[in-house]
Amino acid sequence: MSLLTDLIEKLQWLPGIGRKTAQRLAFYLQKMDTVKVKELTDAIMRARTQLRECSICHNLAEQDPCEICRDASRDMEFVCVVEQPSDVMVIEKTSEYKGLYHVLHGAISPIDNVGPDDLRIQSLLRRLKSKSIKEVIIATNPTTEGDVTAMYIAKQIDPSGIKVTRIARGLPTGSDLDLADTTTLTKALEGRREI
Numbered sequence: 356m357s358l359l360t361d362l363i364e365k366l367q368w369l370p371g372i373g374r375k376t377a378q379r380l381a382f383y384l385q386k387m388d389t390v391k392v393k394e395l396t397d398a399i400m401r402a403r404t405q406l407r408e409c410s411i412c413h414n415l416a417e418q419d420p421c422e423i424c425r426d427a428s429r430d431m432e433f434v435c436v437v438e439q440p441s442d443v444m445v446i447e448k449t450s451e452y453k454g455l456y457h458v459l460h461g462a463i464s465p466i467d468n469v470g471p472d473d474l475r476i477q478s479l480l481r482r483l484k485s486k487s488i489k490e491v492i493i494a495t496n497p498t499t500e501g502d503v504t505a506m507y508i509a510k511q512i513d514p515s516g517i518k519v520t521r522i523a524r525g526l527p528t529g530s531d532l533d534l535a536d537t538t539t540l541t542k543a544l545e546g547r548r549e550i
Contacts, residue, residue, distance in 0.1 A: 359385075411482070413458040413475045415440045423456060430454045432489040436479065436508060438462050438496055442532040446494065449541045454492070457482065462500035463507055471507055479508070483517055490518040492547055496531050509550040520547040 356364075359381060366377035384392060408414070409421035416422060423429060423443075433454025437443055443456050459474040482488065491512055495501035509519045523546030532540065 412456045413460060413478065414443050414456055428453075431487045433492060434479075434482065434488055434490075435492040435494050437494050437532065438501065438504070439533075442494065442496075445533050445535065445537075445540060446544070449537045449544070451541045452544055459495070459504065462495055462498070462504040464500045464503075474504070476508060476511065480511055483512060483515055488517060490520060492520050492522065492544070493550065494522045494532065494544070498530075505550065519550045521550050522547045 362381045362384070363374070363377045366372055366380050367374060372380070387395075405417055406415045407417075407419060409416045409419055409424055411420045411424045414421050414423065418425075430453045433452075434457050435446060435452060435454055436457045436459065437446070438459050438461060440458055440460075443458060446452050446456075457475065457479045459476065459479075461469050461474050463469060463471055463474070479491075483491070491508070493505040493508060495504045505521055509521075512519050522540075522543040535543070
């Protein structure tokens with residue numbers, strides 16, 4: 356196997372990267388300045404070795420607890436539940452939401468053998484025993500898996516009396532949060548409804 360073929364195959368390991376895109380990236384990397392390639396590989400290795408999961412919200416961070424969980428100016432009465440760390444970044448970009456987060460690291464998907472025990476749901480339920488949390492905003496993706504996950508979490512929280520809302524459907528069904536523009540996501544957060 357040639358070095359170029361090997362690089363193309365490895366680039367295809369990345370989500371959303373097919374053979375054609377991998378080829379374009381491989382040829383682009385060959386044209387890049389050596390210093391820039393080193394900076395890129397160093398950034399990948401630093402992120403891979405130095406980022407860790409926050410012990411409170413499960414977001415990726417350099418420190419534990421993460422910057423958001425340590426921020427005393429955040430509204431401690433709200434917890435926004437998302438599927439992935441990338442969803443936190445998308446919501447933060449709106450600059451509208453000032454509460455806390457909880458990252459599940461996936462969604463319930465029987466077809467993919469992902470059940471409730473494979474997600475960070477139990478740690479969410481433990482967090483909710485704090486008397487300061489008054490509302491849980493479920494911002495899972497508007498997909499079948501996201502809806503199933505939202506309903507499951509809502510049923511688990513229901514006995515506690517904590518208000519549970521779901522972001523509004525300004526987002527197209529079947530899409531991911533990280534594909535939404537900030538205006539649509541802001542409107543979805545504002546239009547959330549109780550589950």
